[in-house]
Structure formats: structure tokens, C-alpha cells
Amino acid sequence: MSTQQATLLPATSAPGLRVPRVDRRRQYARRARMSDLLVTLLWASGAAATALYLAYGGLADWTSTAGVVTGLGIIAGLVGTDFVLVMLLLAARVPIIDRTVGHDRAIATHRRLGKPALYLLLAHGLLLLVGYGMSAGIDPIAEIEAMLALPDMPLAFVAMGLFIAVVVTSLVAVRRKFSYEGWHLIHLLSYAAVIFAVPHQFSNGGVLAAGTWQQVYWIALYVTALSAIVVCRFVTPIVSTLRHQITVSGTETLSPGVVSIHLRGRNLRRLRSEGGQFLIWRFWTGKTWYHSHPISLSAMPSDSHVRITVRDLGAGSQRIGRVPAGTRVSMEGPYGLFSDVARTSPRLAIIAAGIGVTPARTLLESSPLTPGEATILLRAGDRDEMYLWDEIEQIAAAKDATLYRSVGHRGAGVSSWLAAEDAARGVSLQSIFPKLMHSDLYLCGPSAWLDAVEAEARSLGVPEHHIHAERLDW
Known part of the structure; x- marks a missing residue:
């Protein structure tokens, strides 16, 4: 599909090319098991925080309405803090997480946990104000002054304010108002929020009393999260930078x-x-x-x-x-898992738009392919967006891959991600990739465009684990 019509590049073979066989199903099954284990551990960590609190005398205070409200507030705070530490682990670029679920999915889960974690922490503060106020016979507003007089509680209030700032600026509608650099700077406040929140957990209320498994659990969780950040975000990059x-x-x-x-x-x-x-x-x-x-x-x-x-x-x-x-x-x-490692199927389908051709080019370049195994579609709004297309054409020809182009502004309807003229001629995802159900589909480009491609793929019944998307946003 060049500017006006479909163009199939002539295929050439690479003489003597020997492609090693890879058991893709076994690779996928191994990653799926590890992914399930990580998800289980994520939710189990919240359950463990609650169970440990109840096991070490938490229920003993649930003898009055004030005690129940306070107890629920403590549980909300423990689970919310647990989620925050899990979020930090997901964003720490830990190798085992990156190789199992990929950086994009880890960050997507990190973002999805943001609002529940904030709601739990807000509920923690509100329920404690109400519960302590009921016990002391004063209203929740007056209880704020009493709580601020406790050791380390002013730091806890600062931490709450920082968490609110981080989560609010992570909302899509708000995030778009910031530059990437400004948003990233604000997001670093999450580390400060965790540091400010730690002292009051150990100095107030005896919830994490010394000599209990509850205290061991929380110390281990903090050490794991903070060590992962220090090692994966600072030590390893510094060593790699000095080496290369x-x-x-x-x-x-x-x-x-x-x-x-x-x-x-x-x-x-x-x-x-x-x-x-x-x-x-x-x-x-x-x-x-x-x-x-x-x-x-x-x-x-x-x-x-x-x-x-x-x-x-x-x-x-x-x-x-x-x-x-x-x-x-x-x-x-x-x-990232936008690579040959993530493949599960015998055929390879690649669709790239705009600057999204960069990972598509290296994916095609490095993948061991048999003749006819790969099909590529390059998408551009006009000829000025055909970045590196000549290089991709050369690689495709050398690897005997099929290459299509679609150039022009987007159309409407089901295939709205294609050029309008191509869509009007009945070109679709299925016509470009007739063996799509036996292919891994790799997509890279702007989010709105990519959403349209994914929607058509899902409408055709392409399994979720066959779709590998790299979005050009933050």
C-alpha cells in the first residue's frame, strides 16, 4: 500500500540461512507461570499485611464502635502502604519482572494500583481521625491537633500530601498538562513520601511491635523495595555506564x-x-x-x-x-518484551507507525526468520514520516519477508488506523495478514492509533498473548 495503492516488495532469499528452532510455547508457558506467581504475590502481600495485624492482637481492640473504626483505619493504612511498596518494585526495573511481564505492563499495573493505594491511605487517615475522636469524645477535626502532637505524625501528614500530588499528576487528563521532565520530577516525590511515612509506622500504636513476625514482614518489604530501587535504578546503570x-x-x-x-x-x-x-x-x-x-x-x-x-x-x-x-x-x-523473546507463534506480523519504526526495525533485524515467516506493514501520515523505511526494506528483502506500506491520513470505520484510501478499498488487518491467527502481532506507534489496531485485532479473535504493543507515550 504505497501512497495510493498496495505495494508488495519483491522477496529475495538469503542463501544458506539456517534458523535455529525455538520452542516458543514452552517459553511462553514459563513466562505465564512466572507472571501468575508475581500477580499472586502482589495480592498475597496485601492479605499478609492484614492477617499479620489481626494475628498479633488487632482484633482485641474491636470491642467497640470506636475500636472497629480505628481497626479498619489501621488495615486500610497497612494495605495501602503495601500497595505503594509494590508499586515501587514494579517501577524499579527489576530484571525478573521485566523479563516476565515486560516494562510496559509492569508500569501499567503500577499506575492501576495508584488510585486504590491513595484511596486506602486517605481512608486510613480519615478512619483513624474518626476512631480516635470517638474514643476521646472529640470531633475528628479537633483530633488532628492531637495526632500532630504524636511522635513522627507531622511527617506522616507530609507523606500523605506527597502521595496525593503524585497520584493526581499521574491521571491522564492531568499528566498531559505537564512536560515529561516536569511530570517525572514530581513523580520522584513518591520516594520522599515513603521515607516520610516510615517512622510513624514503628513509633505509634504498637502495630509493628518489636519481636513480632509483623515487624519482620514490614522490614523485609521495605528493605526489598528500597534495595531494588538502589541496585536496579542506580548501582547497575552506573556500573554499565562506566563499563561501556x-x-x-x-x-x-x-x-x-x-x-x-x-x-x-x-x-x-x-x-x-x-x-x-x-x-x-x-x-x-x-x-x-x-x-x-x-x-x-x-x-x-x-x-x-x-x-x-x-x-x-x-x-x-x-x-x-x-x-x-x-x-x-x-x-x-x-x-522491554517487545522482542523475539516474547513470541509464541510460528509467524511474525509487525505494524509500525511514525517513529515507532525504530523498535520494529531492530526487531526485524535481530529475529531469526525463515523465508516468508514475517510480514511487515509500515504506516505514515505523509512521505515526511517515512523514517528509516529504506533500511527496513533492505532487511525485509534480505530475510525474504513481505512488506507493505500505507501512506496517507487516517480514514474512518473499522480500519481507521489505515490510510483513508486503503481503508476505502477494503484493505483490513485480515487482508494484510491472512495468517494472523497463527502470528504474533507486534505494534508500535502513537497510543490512539495503536488502540485502533488493537481493537480490530481483538474483534478478529486474536489472543491477548499474541499482541505485543509498544506505545509512544509516557
């Missing part, structure tokens, strides 16, 4: 607002990145050092060279597109 010594070797403008950044370093193959994965990059210049950017590789690394391609989507990405040669670069990763 990456600097900018030059930039290349592909079209207005789109730049490839060429990087050089040492032993870059030891990054062990899979095609389709991304890294978190930080460029050490006066205007870019204070924020990092998740960017996919746009070419697989050699020992000394790697490339990323960025589109100007805001002030931050605009600045990194102009970094001078010689700029030092630090990185975290690689991350």
Missing part, C-alpha cells in the same frame, strides 16, 4: 524534527539487547543532564557503535537532538 564509556559520535537529520544519534563505546554487544528493546538515556550537557529519556535502539549494536533515533516531541527531545559530538552518555537497560 558511551559518547555521541555524531547526529544525522532524517527529516524535520527527526534525528538519528550515533553513539560509540566499548563492548556494546555486551549490553545483550534484543531487537525492539529500549534503554533509558541521559546526555550530559548543561541543558540535558537533569532528565533521562526512554528511547529504542534504531540499529542493533556492534562492539563499538549503536544508534538511536528521536523525534522532536517536546523541549527535552528537541535538546537531545542537538547534542554535540563527544557528549558523554549514561544509560539504563535494555528493557
